[in-house]
Amino acid sequence: MIEELVGKGIRLTVEAEDILSSNKSEELLQKILLLKKPFISKEDIEPLIKKPQVEVIRTSDFQPLAKEYAADIKINHTFDVTGKSRTKGSVDNFISHFRNRFERLGRMLRRSGSTPNIDLGDVKRHLNEKVRIIVLISAKRETKKGNLLFEVEDLTGSFKVVVSTSKYNEKVMDKARSVILDDVVAITGKVLEPYLIAEDVEWPELPVIREKKLSENDLAAAYLSDLHFGSKHFLAHYLKAFTDWLHGKGELKELAGKVKYLNIAGDIVDGIGIYPNQEKELVVKDIYQQYAMFTDFLENLPDHIEVIVGPGNHDAVRRGEPQPALDRDLVSSDITSVGNPSSITIEGIKHLxxxxxxxxxxxxxxxxxxxxxxxxxxxEYLKRRHLSPIYGGNLIVPENIDYMVIEEPPDIFHTGHVHKNGYTQYRGTLVINSGTFQDRTDYQVKQGHVPTPAMVPVYELKYGRLRTLDFKS
Ligand SMILES: [Fe+2]
Ligand SMILES: [Fe+2]
Incomplete structure (x- = not known):
C-alpha cells in the first residue's frame, strides 16, 4: 500500500509508514486517497482506522434487578440554561445578573430577629445602633493593623465594614477571612461612621434540618466524571472493567444489578485546544472521534441503565458557565443530556x-x-448557595438569571473537575466528587496533584448507602 501511495506522488511521514505497514487494507487505501492530500501524517490516518470492537463480558447467570424498573428521571428545567441563553454580554446583562443573584440570595438571608435588617441607603440614620445588613462584597483588604476591611453594597448604596482582630473576635475573624469577592452575606454590627464594626457574618446556608430522601425501589446510581476520552492518559482498560462489572462480572454482582442510573458530571472528552500544547497529550485529535469513543462506551453499557450527562470545561460547548447541554450530533446514543449546572430528580431524590x-x-x-x-x-458552595461566587474567577456568562445560585437544597450534590474522589455529608446533603478515568497528567505532576482514577461511587437509593468501588485491579 505504501508503494501505491508513493507511486501516486503522495509523501508519508515515518510514523504514517509505520502505521500503514501494520494496517494493510484496500478500504484504508481508498480512504487515504479520498483525503486528496499530497502529504500524509499519523494524525491523518488515525481517525480512518477502524477501532477493534470492545469485547464486553456478559455473564449469562446475571439477572439485574434494575431491568425490572422503568426509569424515573425529572429534569428541573428552571435551573438549566439549555435553550435559554439570552445574554449579549452587555452592561444591562451584567446588572440583571448581579441583581438576580443578590435578590435571590438576599431573600434566603432575610429573617426577622432582634437586630433590624436595614438598607445601606439608611445606614447613617442608625449611628451607634446595632443593625444587620445584607450585602454583596465588592472589595476586601487587610489593614496595616491586621484588621479586615470590606467594601460592601446593596441595591440602595455602599458602605465600609471593619472586622477587627482581637481575641474576643476570633470566631468572626475566621469567618471573615473566608469571605470572598462577590459573596452575598448578612453582616451584623454597630454603625460607627464611617464604618460598620462587624460582630457576625452569615452566609445564606442550607437549612439545618431536612428529612433524608430515600427511594422506594431498590435501585442504585453510579457517579462518574472526567473520563477525558482522547487523552493519552485515558484509562480505557479500567473503564472497561467498570462496564464489565455492570454486566455482572466479578464481585458485588447484586449491587451491579441494582445500578439503574449513571450520572456523568462533565469532561467527557479531553477536547481540542483547551490549554497550550494540548495536542502533545492527545491520542485522538478529532473532537468527533473523541465523542465517538464515548458513544462506543455508552453502547456497551447494559440497556437498562439510564445515562445522564452534563458538560465540563473540556467539552464541546461554550466555555463560560452556565453551560448548555451537549449537542445531539456529538453523542448519538440515547442519553439524558443536561446543562452545567443542572438539577435532576432521580427516584424522588434531588440531584445537583x-x-x-x-x-x-x-x-x-x-x-x-x-x-x-x-x-x-x-x-463552601452549599453554605453560599452559589456554585461560582467570584465573578471572573473562572469564565462566567452573565445571563439575566444567575443559574449558579443553589435555589433548592439538594439531597445529593455531585461534582468532578479535580480528579480526586471526595465525600462528606453536610446538613442533610450527600456530597460526592466522583474522581476520574484519566491517569496523572504531566501538568498534575508539576502541580504535585495526585488524582484518584478509576474509583466509582455507587449509591443505593433505597438504603442511603454509599460505597466506592475500585476498578484498578
Ligand atoms: Fe477533568
Ligand atoms: Fe474539568
Whole structure:
C-alpha cells in the first residue's frame, strides 16, 4: 500500500509508514486517497482506522434487578440554561445578573430577629445602633493593623465594614477571612461612621434540618466524571472493567444489578485546544472521534441503565458557565443530556450536578481549602448557595438569571473537575466528587496533584448507602 501511495506522488511521514505497514487494507487505501492530500501524517490516518470492537463480558447467570424498573428521571428545567441563553454580554446583562443573584440570595438571608435588617441607603440614620445588613462584597483588604476591611453594597448604596482582630473576635475573624469577592452575606454590627464594626457574618446556608430522601425501589446510581476520552492518559482498560462489572462480572454482582442510573458530571472528552500544547497529550485529535469513543462506551453499557450527562470545561460547548447541554450530533446514543449546572430528580431524590470548574478559584481564595479535599470546597458552595461566587474567577456568562445560585437544597450534590474522589455529608446533603478515568497528567505532576482514577461511587437509593468501588485491579 505504501508503494501505491508513493507511486501516486503522495509523501508519508515515518510514523504514517509505520502505521500503514501494520494496517494493510484496500478500504484504508481508498480512504487515504479520498483525503486528496499530497502529504500524509499519523494524525491523518488515525481517525480512518477502524477501532477493534470492545469485547464486553456478559455473564449469562446475571439477572439485574434494575431491568425490572422503568426509569424515573425529572429534569428541573428552571435551573438549566439549555435553550435559554439570552445574554449579549452587555452592561444591562451584567446588572440583571448581579441583581438576580443578590435578590435571590438576599431573600434566603432575610429573617426577622432582634437586630433590624436595614438598607445601606439608611445606614447613617442608625449611628451607634446595632443593625444587620445584607450585602454583596465588592472589595476586601487587610489593614496595616491586621484588621479586615470590606467594601460592601446593596441595591440602595455602599458602605465600609471593619472586622477587627482581637481575641474576643476570633470566631468572626475566621469567618471573615473566608469571605470572598462577590459573596452575598448578612453582616451584623454597630454603625460607627464611617464604618460598620462587624460582630457576625452569615452566609445564606442550607437549612439545618431536612428529612433524608430515600427511594422506594431498590435501585442504585453510579457517579462518574472526567473520563477525558482522547487523552493519552485515558484509562480505557479500567473503564472497561467498570462496564464489565455492570454486566455482572466479578464481585458485588447484586449491587451491579441494582445500578439503574449513571450520572456523568462533565469532561467527557479531553477536547481540542483547551490549554497550550494540548495536542502533545492527545491520542485522538478529532473532537468527533473523541465523542465517538464515548458513544462506543455508552453502547456497551447494559440497556437498562439510564445515562445522564452534563458538560465540563473540556467539552464541546461554550466555555463560560452556565453551560448548555451537549449537542445531539456529538453523542448519538440515547442519553439524558443536561446543562452545567443542572438539577435532576432521580427516584424522588434531588440531584445537583455541577462540573466544578470554579473549584480552582475557590481553593486559591479561601484559606485551608485544597485539591486533596474537593468535598470541603463543595461545602463552601452549599453554605453560599452559589456554585461560582467570584465573578471572573473562572469564565462566567452573565445571563439575566444567575443559574449558579443553589435555589433548592439538594439531597445529593455531585461534582468532578479535580480528579480526586471526595465525600462528606453536610446538613442533610450527600456530597460526592466522583474522581476520574484519566491517569496523572504531566501538568498534575508539576502541580504535585495526585488524582484518584478509576474509583466509582455507587449509591443505593433505597438504603442511603454509599460505597466506592475500585476498578484498578
Ligand atoms: Fe477533568
Ligand atoms: Fe474539568
Amino acid at each position: 450536578m455541577y462540573h466544578g470548574t470554579s473549584i480552582d478559584s475557590m481553593i486559591s481564595n479561601i484559606p485551608n481549602l485544597s485539591y486533596m479535599h474537593p468535598e470541603q470546597v463543595m461545602v
